Every structure is written in structure tokens, then in C-alpha cells.
Amino acid sequence: MFFMKTIIQDLNQIVIAGVKSAFGTDLDTSKDYVTETNNENFGDYQSNVSFSLSKLLHKAPFQIAEELKNALDAKNIIDKMDVVKPGFINFFISKDYLLSKIKEVYEDSELGIPNVGADQKVIVDYSSPNIAKEMHVGHLRSTIIGDAIVRAHKQLGYNVIKQNHIGDWGTQFGMLIEHLIDLGWKDSNEHTISDLNALYKESKVKFDADPDFAERSHQRVVKIQSGDKESIDLWKALTDESKKHFGWMYKRMGVLLTDDDYCGESFYNDKLNDVANRLLDEGKAKMSDGAVCLFPQGFQGRDGEPVPLILKKSDGGFGYDATDVTALEYRAHTLNANKIIYVTDTRQKMHFSMLFQAARDAKLCDDSVELTHVSFGSVLGPDGKPFKTRSGETVTLSSLLDEAEERAKEIMLAKNPEASEETLKTLSSAIGISAIKYADLSCDRIKDYVFNWERMLAFDGNTAPYIQNAYVRCKALLAKGQAQGKKANLHVISNEDEKRIAKKCMALGSIVLQSAKTYEPHRLCTYLYELASNYHSFYEKCPVLSESNEDVLETRLALSSLVSKVLAKGMEVLGITIIEKM
Numbered sequence: 001m002f003f004m005k006t007i008i009q010d011l012n013q014i015v016i017a018g019v020k021s022a023f024g025t026d027l028d029t030s031k032d033y034v035t036e037t038n039n040e041n042f043g044d045y046q047s048n049v050s051f052s053l054s055k056l057l058h059k060a061p062f063q064i065a066e067e068l069k070n071a072l073d074a075k076n077i078i079d080k081m082d083v084v085k086p087g088f089i090n091f092f093i094s095k096d097y098l099l100s101k102i103k104e105v106y107e108d109s110e111l112g113i114p115n116v117g118a119d120q121k122v123i124v125d126y127s128s129p130n131i132a133k134e135m136h137v138g139h140l141r142s143t144i145i146g147d148a149i150v151r152a153h154k155q156l157g158y159n160v161i162k163q164n165h166i167g168d169w170g171t172q173f174g175m176l177i178e179h180l181i182d183l184g185w186k187d188s189n190e191h192t193i194s195d196l197n198a199l200y201k202e203s204k205v206k207f208d209a210d211p212d213f214a215e216r217s218h219q220r221v222v223k224i225q226s227g228d229k230e231s232i233d234l235w236k237a238l239t240d241e242s243k244k245h246f247g248w249m250y251k252r253m254g255v256l257l258t259d260d261d262y263c264g265e266s267f268y269n270d271k272l273n274d275v276a277n278r279l280l281d282e283g284k285a286k287m288s289d290g291a292v293c294l295f296p297q298g299f300q301g302r303d304g305e306p307v308p309l310i311l312k313k314s315d316g317g318f319g320y321d322a323t324d325v326t327a328l329e330y331r332a333h334t335l336n337a338n339k340i341i342y343v344t345d346t347r348q349k350m351h352f353s354m355l356f357q358a359a360r361d362a363k364l365c366d367d368s369v370e371l372t373h374v375s376f377g378s379v380l381g382p383d384g385k386p387f388k389t390r391s392g393e394t395v396t397l398s399s400l401l402d403e404a405e406e407r408a409k410e411i412m413l414a415k416n417p418e419a420s421e422e423t424l425k426t427l428s429s430a431i432g433i434s435a436i437k438y439a440d441l442s443c444d445r446i447k448d449y450v451f452n453w454e455r456m457l458a459f460d461g462n463t464a465p466y467i468q469n470a471y472v473r474c475k476a477l478l479a480k481g482q483a484q485g486k487k488a489n490l491h492v493i494s495n496e497d498e499k500r501i502a503k504k505c506m507a508l509g510s511i512v513l514q515s516a517k518t519y520e521p522h523r524l525c526t527y528l529y530e531l532a533s534n535y536h537s538f539y540e541k542c543p544v545l546s547e548s549n550e551d552v553l554e555t556r557l558a559l560s561s562l563v564s565k566v567l568a569k570g571m572e573v574l575g576i577t578i579i580e581k582m
Contacts, residue, residue, distance in 0.1 A: 006112070006510055007101055007503070008034050008045065011091060014074045015047050022071035023057060023064075034091075036503075040496075043082060043090030044503065050087040061087025095493040102502040103490050106562050111569055112509035117158030123331050124150050124160060126343035127250075127257060130167035131242040131264075132176055132196040135249050135397040137387050141376045144440050144575070145521065146343035147255045149374065151573045152516035152524075161335060164257050165327065166246075166264035168239050170319075172200070174221035177234045178213065179203035185234075193245035196238065225269070239266075249397055253433060254575055268326045272318045275326045276311035284362040290314030294325065296357035309358050324355050325364065332365030339370040341519070346375040346446070374519045377448035379440075387451050401433055407453055408432030430577040431465055432457070438464035441574055442525035462529040464576055467567060470532035472582045473539060474564035481545055481557050488558040491551035497538045501559050504531045505566050512573060521574060528570040535563045 011034040033049040050064035080092040126146020223231040279285035293308035309321040352373035409428035439456035443449040515523040547553040
């Protein structure tokens, strides 16, 4: 992979040099002073640098823009420059220059995506379902968004470690195991994950209503923590059955998580006491009402008192505060992470803010380690309330995927009644599940979004089927051209539709980089939608195989080939299934 400068980077250098030449002012070279225009009638790219220089130079932005325009040395890149009020400089780039740039992308196996993550280790904590509970719609966003973040960082060359911090320890296992023993449960093969889900609910009702059962449950927790063989064997049976379910769901969703990525609460159990005692001995933690606590700076309750993270409870037990503190230190020091990313819903924002501040205060990780909480909103039903079944139950993830596949199958059958059952099965899975994932990723993750089957499965608009269909259209054209003995080569950019496609394909690298830096997959979704829209327009307006000019024909085939590769790469980064035929 060679270093490839984008068009914006080329123009940026020209603007920086021009400002130095015209005004003797040095600009910050780490910043961008050029962006794409919102309306191509006003040019391809635009600079508003004159506004930031106005106060420094004591001149109107329009005057600065006029003087800067005359100082810019861009004759081999720009066909025309316009200065427009109140002080913008619009650039119309040369087709020959664009052709030379798009050839670089065309010949690059990574399509211009830079390798910026070499020697950098990133840990992503995501999905994190609970043992003995069936995965439900509440696990959807963490799993899908986390997976997209992992894929983007991998694509950029980072060494990514996935951490599935499953809930596999704690008091809930005492009551569940005690209930299962009461029922005579001994073998892990006796119950599926759905059975365990129901049994967990039964144990909770029993725990709340029966003091004797509650006491036995507490004692069972002590037995588990002390390594009692019967208790541990039963606990392991629960975790093994749950992991089978999780693994199947991840495979079905096309998520990268595997059995090797599980690192749940139980992993840190034997480390919790040592961490609490060490931080207490070092004076970084304090005793408060019999508990060992960290008091991160800047966090106070309504009464003005500091809010603690509890490392060790007054009864000697440990909660998720202790586990998260220990996990963070382990990831920073033992796994040597440069960046640790937690993907959870917005309700945990305060917890992670406190955790990160406590980590800085107690020197649990070096200041150079980046700590990030990637938060997200909720999935809502049509009524604007949390997505539920008609009976008010939480929607299981398995039933959601089943319905997606069934709805996609109906759509495909309507489009192609002669399709075989095998084809329908393959396409319904690829389209239905991808539609759910893309609908989630295409929304600004911070916001709640309304789950809408009709919109997400539509073959027009910003949806997975629309992107998948654009890719299929490209591949069909290329296959037809190959059958006719046509070649794909870049010779000339002959019109605005070709120029638009070339410019958009040039941007993949910067979009993937931006999407990873901001943890916003919707940026890449928007880009793919715009590219697909541009290609559909190009396909309708520009004849390809019937074009009489051979250079233009080969260029249009090459652009179609490039679009197919960019769409495929983008879908791969998002975790969307690529379909060769539809």
C-alpha cells in the first residue's frame, strides 16, 4: 500500500502555500481548509480560509479571497476558480488531473484506504449479553455498531482485540442454580437457552417471594466464588449452553465475534480483591462506610457529596464497578492497549465518565491510552416507545431475524416467482439480516430510531437492498462486457456523470478514516448511498456497451468496475452481506 494523497489534500497544500505567498502567514498544516461543495454547479471543492484570516489581516473575507486566488499555483489541477461572496473560493478541477488521481485508486488493492493503525492496539468491548438469557433486541445496537467499529479499525491497519464482556458472574447465578437444583436439573443438555430464559424469570419470582430460597441463593453464590465443584459444574453448564446460543446468533448476523473473544466478568474474579487492596494501600482508594471506594474527581451527588465507584462492598462482595476498574487496568497494562473502546447505550454514560476519570486519578493506565465510550440511543417501535412484542414482551433477537428473513423472502418471491427454494433462502438471509444491520448503522448512533420493516427492506432510498442492488447492477454489466470481449481501462473523463463517479470513488479512504475516528458508521452508509445513487444515474444516462467511442466505453467499464469494488469494500467494513446476483 503506497501513500496516496486525496484531491482535498492536494488542494489543501496549494491553499497553505498560497496564503504564505500572498500574506506571509503560516497556516496549521494539520487542518483542512478545503471541502467538497454542496452544489456541484458552484464547483467541485471550496475553501473558506479567508474567513479565518479576516481578523488577522484586518481585511474583508471577499478581498482576501480575491488576493489569494491570484496567488494560488494550481494550473495543473484546476480548470477554473471563482470567488463568491462573502468570501468563498470555488475550485473546478481538471478532468485530466482527476483521471490521474482515479487511476491511483483503481490500481490500489486497498482503494485508497490508508494504513494509519500500524503498531497501534485497539480493544473494543461490545455486545456483552448475559448468561442464561436469550439475546434480545436490546443487544442489537451494541453488537452491530461494535462490529462495524472493529471492521473499520482492522481495515485501517490497527491490531484489534475484541472483548465480549459477558455477564457470567454474580448473585443472579446463585438464585438460578439453586432453582435448577430444586427442579432436579443436573445435565447441560436438559435445557435450551429459551428454557433457561424462562427458568431465570421463575427463579427471580421465587427469590423475591421466599426468604429461605433467597438465603440459599446467597449461600450458593459463596459456594460458586469459593470453587465448590458441584456449583462450578452447574455454572459451567449454563455458560456453555449460553455460548452456543450467542455463537449461533453472531454467525447468523455475520458478526466477527467468536469463542476466543469471550472475556466475561468471571475472568476478573480472582483479581478483584488484589486490585482493591493495592489501591487502598497506595492511598488511591478510601474506606467509606466499610467499603473500599474510588472517588473520581468532579463527580458529586445532589447532596454535594462525592460519588464513589465501589471496589469492594462492606460485606466483602464485588460488583460491576470493581470488575470494570480491574478490566480497564488489565487491558491497559497486560494487553498493552493504545485505545480502549466501550460500546454501550447512553444510559451508562455517567458510569463510564466516572470510570475513565477514576482510571486517570488512580493511574490505572498511562495518559497516552485513549479511553472512549461509544454510546447509542434506543430502538423504538412505531409508537415511539421501546420496541416490544404486541404482548409487551421484549423482542428476542432470534425472532427478529426470523421475521426479517421471512419478509425478505416474500419480496424476492414477488420479484422472481420462478426462483428456487435454495436461492430464496440464501437471498432472504442476505437481504433481510443486512437490512436490519444497515438500518441501524445508517442512523446517527446517538439518536433513538424507529424500527420500520417497510423502510429498511425497500429497494430505494438509503437501505441495504439499494446498495446491494447497485453492486449487482455493476457486476451484471461487467459480466456482459466480458462476454463481449470488452476491456476495462481508464482513458478519459468525458462528461460530468463520469466525473461525479470518479470523485466519489476517490473519497472512500477519507470516509472510512473519518467514520473510524468519530465512531460514526452512518457516515460510511451515507457515502455508499450517494455512490449507489450516482451510479444508478450514470447507468441510466451513459451508454456503456453500446458506446461507439472505444476509449469512452472502456473508461465507463473501468468506472463500473471501480464502483463495484468500492461498494463491496464499504459493505465489508459495515458487515453487510455482498450479493453477486439478485
